[in-house]
Amino acid sequence: MASKTDLAIPTPPRTVISVDAMGGDRGPAAVVAGIARSAAKNPDIRFILHGPQDVLERLVAKRKILTDRCELRHAEGVVTMDAKPSHVMRHGKGTSMWSAIESVRNGEATVCVSCGNTGALMALSMVRLRKLPGINRPAIACLWPSRNPGGFNVMLDVGADIRADEHDLLQFALMGASYARNGLDLPRPRIGLLNVGTEEHKGRAELKAAHDLIAVAAPANDFEFVGFVEGGDIPSDKVDVIVSDGFTGNVALKTAEGIAKLISELLKEAFKFSPLSRVAAMLAYTSMRRLSKRIDPRQVNGGVFLGLNGTVVKSHGSADATGISAAVKLAFQLSQSGFSERLAARVASATSPLQDGRKIEAKSGNIK
Amino acid sequence: MASKTDLAIPTPPRTVISVDAMGGDRGPAAVVAGIARSAAKNPDIRFILHGPQDVLERLVAKRKILTDRCELRHAEGVVTMDAKPSHVMRHGKGTSMWSAIESVRNGEATVCVSCGNTGALMALSMVRLRKLPGINRPAIACLWPSRNPGGFNVMLDVGADIRADEHDLLQFALMGASYARNGLDLPRPRIGLLNVGTEEHKGRAELKAAHDLIAVAAPANDFEFVGFVEGGDIPSDKVDVIVSDGFTGNVALKTAEGIAKLISELLKEAFKFSPLSRVAAMLAYTSMRRLSKRIDPRQVNGGVFLGLNGTVVKSHGSADATGISAAVKLAFQLSQSGFSERLAARVASATSPLQDGRKIEAKSGNIK
Structure with missing residues (x-):
């Protein structure tokens, strides 16, 4: 006789994408709008969103579709577009970018998405994920x-x-x-x-x-x-x-x-x-x-960093909701495969x- | 009292362009059509056209506008698109490309136009015109x-x-x-x-x-x-x-x-x-x-070779009459200035x- 566990339909493992909410030219509102769009299209996707808790809470609260599908990780610092990669490598701890990469490093998420400073993102990814x-x-x-x-x-x-x-x-x-x-x-x-x-x-x-x-x-x-x-x-x-x-x-x-x-x-x-x-x-x-x-x-939208222990998708700095959503879609696809x-x-x-x-x-x- | 010579309106010096008729993807017919188009638009332009005499004679005879404005220079050889520049440098004498550059070298023409092999044209230009x-x-x-x-x-x-x-x-x-x-x-x-x-x-x-x-x-x-x-x-x-x-x-x-x-x-x-x-x-x-x-x-149309004793205009290999005419226009302008x-x-x-x-x-x- 089959036990209850055997009969239960297994829930497909949800794919978790780690998203840096900060550092893009259009700010965190565009990022939250983008992941909300992806969430609406794809029921199998979940997010860990990195940035200042209060700002993100307000933005996420406005999007019903993100309820229970988006976990927030407070990170106070932001890597700006003109920050030097070498500086960020040494002092980047505590930024949303660092935190977003960390979720891939520790296995909570499969892919990281950021629309921040490319050089800094590559430098941090190299240091934290390693080649x-x-x-x-x-x-x-x-x-x-x-x-x-x-x-x-x-x-x-x-x-x-x-x-x-x-x-x-x-x-x-x-x-x-x-x-x-x-x-x-x-x-x-x-x-x-x-x-x-x-x-x-x-x-x-x-x-x-x-x-x-x-x-x-x-x-x-x-x-x-x-x-x-x-x-x-x-x-x-x-x-x-x-x-x-x-x-x-x-x-x-x-x-x-x-x-x-x-x-x-x-x-x-x-x-x-x-x-x-x-x-x-x-x-x-x-x-x-x-x-x-x-x-x-x-x-x-989405350059993919290859050759690291983990996948990082770099979205355009100027990406709007459509752009972010395209980058998330790519991240999901790579994660699934x-x-x-x-x-x-x-x-x-x-x-x-x-x-x-x-x-x-x-x-x-x-x-x- | 002014002499007759003083009163005469001086004829503006006609600009002579040396044109390689061969080596383009569309053959000499496109080149002749292109220079005929330029001749119709610009009364101050003359040509020295290089290639096999019999072929060129027939093509030029069909274009009334070129009568008395296009001098032919017989050159039997053609530099093909796949010829190696180093080979052309050693054995290119007698080709239409060589002959076209020679007219600039000896001062008969101010600018040379060719739609042949770029590497060969640069190599021959370097050897004949010198840096x-x-x-x-x-x-x-x-x-x-x-x-x-x-x-x-x-x-x-x-x-x-x-x-x-x-x-x-x-x-x-x-x-x-x-x-x-x-x-x-x-x-x-x-x-x-x-x-x-x-x-x-x-x-x-x-x-x-x-x-x-x-x-x-x-x-x-x-x-x-x-x-x-x-x-x-x-x-x-x-x-x-x-x-x-x-x-x-x-x-x-x-x-x-x-x-x-x-x-x-x-x-x-x-x-x-x-x-x-x-x-x-x-x-x-x-x-x-x-x-x-x-x-x-x-x-x-027209890449210009800079840094030589004389100016060479390289037209696209696939140039048609419009393209050749654009290259000739550029050559004329550079010559005039x-x-x-x-x-x-x-x-x-x-x-x-x-x-x-x-x-x-x-x-x-x-x-x-």
């Missing part, structure tokens, strides 16, 4: 609108560090592949290495060396290496993951955002130009909304023979 | 659509070389300023140095060193230095000239082109989506044409005290 064994430089991965069926490509590093040698670039390829498998559900992602040309003789010495290392690592690590790609290929459908050093990646990302913004402004002006174009604007409204949703940076554990296992299996700097032969087994 | 005294690395400058009143910003280097130290970056600033004065008619251009952040402590060591060198050079060289700028600032109105190493600049340029292309494709799809949006597309036609003209890469001579004078006056690697105090006098 994965075998990883030399963590990286920030972001999503790009693309022509691929899923609508997005992954690019890394977009700004964790300003340099990367060939071994770092290989690790970026491994981490990017793992992220694409778990975040975009691509079983065998295609990896490209960003360069100024696709010919093998082009580019800097470390790129040529990385080209060879990544090509060798591809078969055992369940990704396809498409070789060098150029800036114009980042949104293309011939690649899923674009690997780059953090300096170039950051410039490319900000350049693309700048151009997209310029075009969207010019488009608005064009629609206002004449009475005829104003009528056109009304008729095209739905189509335009669909387009702007596709290329809206808020919809792909067990991304942190899979990435750690993948890196461990791939990089142990790498220690001698020569070869990668580890079998990946069934690690996703 | 300006005082210049270590030549650079390719291109125009970006921007929010500035003139509609364009200058960026360099976008791919002449893959590296640049602080002294190279200073030279890029001087050359970019000179180009903006002569090509965009900005008396006191604002120069920005591309980095991953605007704070002075950010970025690579050579960028910090270049920051200081350029700041010191600004007052004596009639430009304003706005400090570090980010990728998003490239099309902004807070800067006129963006200085970067050629690797980063090339990636940024191609990334921007890729994003602009993606958005324009998505825009077309959006307009086709429903009967309503198709009507909207018709009504918005004129406004959209204006917009697409503004961001059409063909309209800003006496850009090559002004740049040489400017570099000579600024870099002679630079030789000792310490200071730049040269007075620019009335050199534009």
Whole structure:
């Protein structure tokens, strides 16, 4: 005879996301509005929210949907946008950012989301979560609108560090592949290495060396290496993951955002130009909304820090409720897929023979 | 009493542009169509056209506007798009590209235009025209659509070389300023140095060193230095000239082109989506044409090689008649302003005290 316990339908484990309420350009109200939106869409999500208790209590009380689903953690200090990472590393204890990372460190939450100062967030994450064994430089991965069926490509590093040698670039390829498998559900992602040309003789010495290392690592690590790609290929459908050093990646990302913004402004002006174009604007409204949703940076909001013991999602500093909600969605998805554990296992299996700097032969087994 | 000679209206000297007819993706027909278009718009322009005599004769004969305004120079060889620059440097004699550069070298033409292989064109230009005294690395400058009143910003280097130290970056600033004065008619251009952040402590060591060198050079060289700028600032109105190493600049340029292309494709799809949006597309036609003209890469076609004894304009390999004509227009403008001579004078006056690697105090006098 089955006991009562056996008969009970098991409650699916709720995913807990640790959220830094402070440090974004729009303040904690936007963050609370964002997580409320996520809570309404997704019944399986819970939050630990970090910041000044009194401020957060008032904001959360206004959102019924957050009742019993959002735990508050008092933290008085705020990391400002102009704070130097080195200073925050030494004196950041007691800030909401520190506290938010701490919840991932101690296992209460699976992923941390913050829209604060990127440099400080990376510095604190490095100090508190520590790098994965075998990883030399963590990286920030972001999503790009693309022509691929899923609508997005992954690019890394977009700004964790300003340099990367060939071994770092290989690790970026491994981490990017793992992220694409778990975040975009691509079983065998295609990896490209960003360069100024696709010919093998082009580019800097470390790129040529990385080209060879990544090509060798591809078969055992369940990704396809498409070789060098150029800036114009980042949104293309011939690649899923674009690997780059953090300096170039950051410039490319900000350049693309700048151009997209310029075009969207010019488009608005064009629609206002004449009475005829104003009528056109009304008729095209739905189509335009669909387009702007596709290329809206808020919809792909969330750089993911890869290579640490735990996952941190960095949302845009200027993120509004839509942006925060997109970052939370990404955090949830990564948490559900067990991304942190899979990435750690993948890196461990791939990089142990790498220690001698020569070869990668580890079998990946069934690690996703 | 005035003599007859005094009374005669002097004929303005016609500007001669040397054009490589071969090596572009669309072949010599597109090139001839492009120069015919320029000839129709501009009565003061003449051409020396380089390529296989019989092919060119037939193409030019079809364009009445080119009668007596286009001299042919037979050159049998063609530099292909996949030719290695080092090979072309050794064996390029007898190609249309070589011949086109030769016309600038021997003074028959003021500017050379080619839509062939960029690496080969730079290599041949370096060998035949030689670097300006005082210049270590030549650079390719291109125009970006921007929010500035003139509609364009200058960026360099976008791919002449893959590296640049602080002294190279200073030279890029001087050359970019000179180009903006002569090509965009900005008396006191604002120069920005591309980095991953605007704070002075950010970025690579050579960028910090270049920051200081350029700041010191600004007052004596009639430009304003706005400090570090980010990728998003490239099309902004807070800067006129963006200085970067050629690797980063090339990636940024191609990334921007890729994003602009993606958005324009998505825009077309959006307009086709429903009967309503198709009507909207018709009504918005004129406004959209204006917009697409503004961001059409063909309209800003022409990377300019700076730092050589003579000016070379590199047109896109895929340029059609519109693109070629835009490149010719730029070449004409630079020729009219006496850009090559002004740049040489400017570099000579600024870099002679630079030789000792310490200071730049040269007075620019009335050199534009």
